[in-house]
Amino acid sequence: QSVLTQPPPASGTPGQRVTISCSGSSSNIGSNTVSWYQQLPGTAPKLLIYGNNQRPSGVPDRFSGSKSGTSASLAISGLQSEDEADYYCAAWDDSLNGPVFGGGTKLTVL
Amino acid sequence: QVQLVQSGAEVKKPGASVKVSCKASGYTFTNNAMHWVRQAPGQRLEWMGWINTGNGNTKYSQNFQGRVTITRDTSATTAYMELNSLRSEDTAVYYCTRRSCSGGNCYFDYWGQGTLVTVSS
Numbered sequence: 001q002s003v004l005t006q007p008p009p010a011s012g013t014p015g016q017r018v019t020i021s022c023s024g025s026s027s028n029i030g031s032n033t034v035s036w037y038q039q040l041p042g043t044a045p046k047l048l049i050y051g052n053n054q055r056p057s058g059v060p061d062r063f064s065g066s067k068s069g070t071s072a073s074l075a076i077s078g079l080q081s082e083d084e085a086d087y088y089c090a091a092w093d094d095s096l097n098g099p100v101f102g103g104g105t106k107l108t109v110l
Numbered sequence: 111q112v113q114l115v116q117s118g119a120e121v122k123k124p125g126a127s128v129k130v131s132c133k134a135s136g137y138t139f140t141n142n143a144m145h146w147v148r149q150a151p152g153q154r155l156e157w158m159g160w161i162n163t164g165n166g167n168t169k170y171s172q173n174f175q176g177r178v179t180i181t182r183d184t185s186a187t188t189a190y191m192e193l194n195s196l197r198s199e200d201t202a203v204y205y206c207t208r209r210s211c212s213g214g215n216c217y218f219d220y221w222g223q224g225t226l227v228t229v230s231s
Contacts, residue, residue, distance in 0.1 A: 003154070035217040037155075044205055044221040045155065051215030088155055092216060098171055099145070099218075101155040 004028065004089050006102035013110050017077040020105045022089030024070050028100050032092040034072040036065055039086040039104070048087070049074060076107075084109045112136040114206055114222035121228045122196050129192040130225045132206030139187040140164040143209045145218065146180060146191045150202040160209070161189060196229045203227075 005023040012018040022034065033052050037045035047056055049065035052072065064075045072091075076083055089102040117131040132144065145160040159170035161180045168180050179192045189206055204225045207218040 033215045033217075037218070044224050045207075045218075046221070047217060047219050050217035050219075051213070054215065056219065090155075090218070096171070097169060098160070099157050101147075101157065103154045 003100055004091065004102035006087075006089060006105045009106045009108060011108040011110055012076075012079045014079055014081065016079045017075060018079060018107065020074045020076075020087050020089075020107070022072045022074070022102050024072075024091055024100070026070060027095040028070075028091040028093040029067065029072055030070040031094055034065065034067050034089055034091045036063075036074045037088045037090065039088065041085070045088060079109055081109050083107060112208070112220045114208060114220055116204075116206060116222040116225045119226040119228070121230065124197055124229055124231055126196050126229075127192060127194045128196060128227050129190055130204050130206075130227070132189045132191070132222050134187045134189070134208070137208075139182075140184055144180075144182065144189040145207050145209055146178075146189075146204065147207055147218075148202040148204045149224075150199070153202075155205075156202075158191065158193075158204075163189065193227075196227075198229050201227065201229045 036049040038048045039045045052067040053065045062078045066073050086104045088104045093100045113135045115133045120128050140163045143160050146158040147155050158174050161168045163182050177194050182189045206222040208220045210219045
């Protein structure tokens with residue numbers, strides 16, 4: 001099963017800017033849009049970014065997304081303690097005819 | 111407001127089956143596909159399959175082909191996921207999630223609260 005690759009843990013201090021990457025292939029990120037999800041401990045994932053760089057209403061503009069080729073990135077600026085969570089990227093995979101998810105990146109706010 | 115409310119936690123023995131429900135409200139149930147995703151302890155989100163809530167057509171991940179069945183009851187605005195021949199590795203939180211598409215972009219915009227299924231002898 002195709003999967004997306006994310007780095008392991010990430011960390012930052014309050015106010016800092018952090019970036020989380022997501023690497024895929026031509027059958028997923030290369031040909032479809034990317035979405036990002038935030039999962040706080042013990043809760044369900046929450047949509048953070050869709051369409052590579054679109055924010056649903058209610059998501060602060062501190063969160064931004066981008067995509068280039070078969071990779072995507074999530075940037076969080078002005079880091080806050082409540083941003084401490086797991087972050088997952090996802091994209092539809094044309095070979096699988098279903099979605100694939102990244103392994104998740106645990107973000108710690110020091 | 112859109113809500114997806116799942117059934118409660120289950121404890122099953124190896125070889126048994128489990129059926130998890132997902133009650134949708136706050137939108138027209140048949141307008142959006144419903145997907146099922148699971149998350150084993152400390153693991154990534156894993157897609158299991160989806161159902162076209164309008165016509166009932168389904169598509170399953172090869173990882174679960176033959177063991178999973180997704181159905182829906184449109185009158186009850188509820189989707190169901192049944193997993194058979196359970197083994198310890200199936201211990202996980204199971205989520206239903208609504209897929210929405212806008213301007214060519216598709217994404218999972220609402221999630222159920224999750225149902226913990228524990229498989230243990």
